[in-house]
Amino acid sequence: MAENNQDTEDQIFEAASRIFQRKGYAGARMQEIADEADINKSMLHYYYRSKDKLFRKVYQREMSRFFPVLFKVLSSEDPFDEKLEGLIDTYYSFLNDNPRIAHFILYEMNQHPGRFQQFIKEKGVHPPDSFVAQIQEDIKQGRMDAVEPRQLLVSIVGLILFPFVARTMVEVLFELDEKQFLRFLKKRKPFLVDFILNGINYRKQ
Amino acid sequence: MAENNQDTEDQIFEAASRIFQRKGYAGARMQEIADEADINKSMLHYYYRSKDKLFRKVYQREMSRFFPVLFKVLSSEDPFDEKLEGLIDTYYSFLNDNPRIAHFILYEMNQHPGRFQQFIKEKGVHPPDSFVAQIQEDIKQGRMDAVEPRQLLVSIVGLILFPFVARTMVEVLFELDEKQFLRFLKKRKPFLVDFILNGINYRKQ
DNA sequence: GTCTATATAACGATAGAC
DNA sequence: GTCTATCGTTATATAGAC
Numbered sequence: 001m002a003e004n005n006q007d008t009e010d011q012i013f014e015a016a017s018r019i020f021q022r023k024g025y026a027g028a029r030m031q032e033i034a035d036e037a038d039i040n041k042s043m044l045h046y047y048y049r050s051k052d053k054l055f056r057k058v059y060q061r062e063m064s065r066f067f068p069v070l071f072k073v074l075s076s077e078d079p080f081d082e083k084l085e086g087l088i089d090t091y092y093s094f095l096n097d098n099p100r101i102a103h104f105i106l107y108e109m110n111q112h113p114g115r116f117q118q119f120i121k122e123k124g125v126h127p128p129d130s131f132v133a134q135i136q137e138d139i140k141q142g143r144m145d146a147v148e149p150r151q152l153l154v155s156i157v158g159l160i161l162f163p164f165v166a167r168t169m170v171e172v173l174f175e176l177d178e179k180q181f182l183r184f185l186k187k188r189k190p191f192l193v194d195f196i197l198n199g200i201n202y203r204k205q
Numbered sequence: 206m207a208e209n210n211q212d213t214e215d216q217i218f219e220a221a222s223r224i225f226q227r228k229g230y231a232g233a234r235m236q237e238i239a240d241e242a243d244i245n246k247s248m249l250h251y252y253y254r255s256k257d258k259l260f261r262k263v264y265q266r267e268m269s270r271f272f273p274v275l276f277k278v279l280s281s282e283d284p285f286d287e288k289l290e291g292l293i294d295t296y297y298s299f300l301n302d303n304p305r306i307a308h309f310i311l312y313e314m315n316q317h318p319g320r321f322q323q324f325i326k327e328k329g330v331h332p333p334d335s336f337v338a339q340i341q342e343d344i345k346q347g348r349m350d351a352v353e354p355r356q357l358l359v360s361i362v363g364l365i366l367f368p369f370v371a372r373t374m375v376e377v378l379f380e381l382d383e384k385q386f387l388r389f390l391k392k393r394k395p396f397l398v399d400f401i402l403n404g405i406n407y408r409k410q
Numbered sequence: 411g412t413c414t415a416t417a418t419a420a421c422g423a424t425a426g427a428c
Numbered sequence: 429g430t431c432t433a434t435c436g437t438t439a440t441a442t443a444g445a446c
Contacts, residue, residue: 005429008429008430023231023316024229024231024232024312025232026228026229026231026232027229027230027231027232027316029420029421029422030421030422030423031420031421031422039430040430040431040432041422041423042423042424042430042431042432043429043430043431044422044423045422045423045424046429046430049423050422050423051421051422051423103311103312103315106308106370106371106374107229107308107312109371109373109374110308110372110373111228111232113373113376113377116373116374116377117377120377120378125378126378127378127379145399145403147396147400148392148396150379150389151389151392151393151396151400154367154368154371154375154393155364155367155397155400157367157371158363158364158366158367158368158371159360159363159364161363161367161371162359162360162362162363162366162367163359163363165311165370166311166314166359166362166363166366167315168314168315168318168321169311169314169321170359171318172318172321172322172325173325173330173331173332174332174355184355184356187353187356188356188359191352191353191356192360194350194404195352195356195360195404195405196404198350198403198404198405198406199399199400199401199403199404200400200403201403210411213411213412234438234439234440235439235440235441236438236439236440244412245412245413245414246440246441247412247413247414247441247442248411248412248413250440250441250442251411251412254441255440255441256439256440256441
């Protein structure tokens, strides 16, 4: 009882975030969010007016969390191989703490491309120029094959994200329980570093 | 008018398949499916009883289309590099004809893991043993690095699927219109072959 | 088999007491 | 701010005429 304003508001928000990530906008129920927050359903409307407005706030925050994690690492000064390792480590622990976020983002993004585009423009989110420049320099210096930076970036992100997005597929087809799946992920980190560096013929000088 | 039984039934089914793939189960409306099929809404219930039953049939068919495309190519007798090229070609043209299917499958799979597992067991779907055996043989013969076959398989599939699943992300972040995106995909095919073969240090003998 | 009309239930949202 | 009760809409599903 007597839990008030900011606490209640946050509690609703976090509950909504979990439910929307789990069920998507259309599949989520206001009653379900209220139950998850252990709060009366009418409080949701009191603080957020409507399901749509509540969803938009959740959407904004999850988007704002997802992309900086990715792009911040990419814009560091480290050489490519170290950067790659850093990215994989950072991304894996982030996705481990937010196992549904990649799914949520990919799904809602395709559901409302316009909303996503607006978000990206307003926030000025974009792959760091310095990353592209670094790759071009590495190619010029003969440290890697002449690859298209965008193809490489999509490949790296895809390789990292895919097991999280397709977790059920991996678990069921390979008959892994949760523990075995986590071991699979752990072994994937060194595998990916080797695989990607080999893939572009990276050689440190 | 006067279009009867099998035709009507199929028309409903195909319309439902498109709408469910576009909106997901929760987001799809029976009225929307009826409109898409250009058929009276009560016909949906006449032929399929309920939204749930209609969805399950669509789910079954899309699953039954998706996995064989993947696993059939993998179980061929071709050497690894040719198989890889064949897989990329086949998968790309399949995904091109069914641009929403990967999304649909990944989403509904995670929404009902139990249903997916049941489907996989009943249909006996699994990665072909011959593919694993081939990789082990190639490693033994020194034709590729000692990689874990499952990590490699997940990587290949992820590299192919990701741009389709994250299409909006790629288009918006790279500021590509539809035509430019298709060119990106086209250039991706040779890129992927090189990238993957290099990634495991494949050398033909 | 196909249509219109309607039952039934679920859900988002609001009113009003405290 | 929090609760209960309820309104208004929309969605699925069915009844019944043709």
